[in-house]
Amino acid sequence: MDFLSLQGIHHTYFTKTSATTALSDISLEIGEGEFVSFLGPSGCGKTTLLSIIAGLLEPTAGTVTLEEKDVQEASKNIGYMLQQDYLFPWKTIEENILLGLKIDGSLNDSNRDYALTLLEKMGLKGVEKQYPKQLSGGMRQRVALVRTLATEPKLLMLDEPFSALDYQTKLKLEDLVSNTLKSFGKTAILVTHDIGEAIAMSDRIFLFSSSPGQIHKTFIMPDDLREATPFNARNHEAYSSIFQTVWKELESLEPTNKH
């Protein structure tokens, strides 16, 4: 049985002057513990799709089910990490990471300890009482990850979480996130426009074409790459040939984008 299932998702945005179809006929299944990437040019509706999966947005047509339940009811099982950390600047790090638990009213000593342990695992011991401003970009993004994981979601969605970071920090965080998610056996969806990142981190890549957003192709990563950490995957011999294949597919999408 599939963990997450999308059936015939269509979405159209309406404005006064136009109706834009952002997503058209998206159907896919993701198994439990799988790490998949949504790769595609900007404007292909990736973020819209995440919002739909998160239950924040009702699709014009189609259904999303998580463990055979409608996402509107299952939304507590979904964690969503945004492009930037969006830590609340007036809250301390501790208050920030406990926010999700506080919101759903489940905060107690044991999950507080869990969140603080996570923070420690991310190499952020001793920053609990500090404010986000006092931390570097990479540290803040790690705090944001702890905040997302603290509610123990079954499905994690990462919306270009590394795009605002410098390259070195990005590589380190890719490894950290990948290892953390693997060790907890979490299912994850990564949205990115970085081919290398998609190959290095995921088990499967869905390549999207734009206007309207559609699944153009699916790539399944070889086992070697899946088992390697993202950093090592980038150095793996299979990496560059897959990169070329994905690159060519992305290029082939280009002409349809021409105005």
Added chain:
Amino acid sequence: MNPQTNIEQGHRRYLQSLKREKKWVRFYQLIIFLVFFSGWEIASRMQWIDPLIFSSPFKVWELFLTKVQDGTLFVDLSYTLFETIFGFILGTVLGTLLAAILWWSPLLSKIADPYLVVLNSMPKVALGPILIVALGPSFTSIVAMGAIISIIITTIVVYTSFKEVDPNYIKVLQTFGATRFQIFKEAILPASFPVIISTLKVNVGLSWVGVIVGEFLVASKGLGYMIIYGFQVFNFTLVMLSLLVIAIFATIMYQLVELLERKLIKNGS
């Protein structure tokens, strides 16, 4: 000479230059103060300005001493202070509350929009006579003046800041399944604190305007009454005294709001 002592010396010199600059700033501020009051005194004594209209610092000081001794100054001052503080708090709290209601219901805010524009453009002190007739020539109507003058502008400014909170903060909360009230409490309100505080600063000034005008109209007690009474009996020493006291206490209130600002807004900076 080793570089370490060089740096230390440089730092010391930098601190000294900062100190020196501060001293000069203070010095010129004092000079302006002294020149203004001594100039006023001299001009008045030499009859360069009409002493009957402009009085003089010395006469104001003498009047101040007698009014302190017979206690009448404190009576008027305390009336005005209470009215201003009440009006100020009422205006700010009600304005923020209205802003919260508008944020809560986007439909209501669309409906209310033209009325807010009209109310905001309206000179609120023009409502004075109606307030006095409706609420009686008393403390209540003066407080109402102090409040009404700041309430609409507070609503508009705070509501705008509520709407401008980065939607991604709301998205973060929504992914945790937050209710609209939780979104308001965790993101909208704290994110708008800086704006609310800066409207507080504006409202201090506005409430003084409302209260003084209210006292002009009610004309029974307070610093505003002192001004209108001094004007009617042509005692401009009394008017000047009242103005100086108002200036001092309005400044004190403003400073208190700044103190509150430093207490409330903390994000590790």
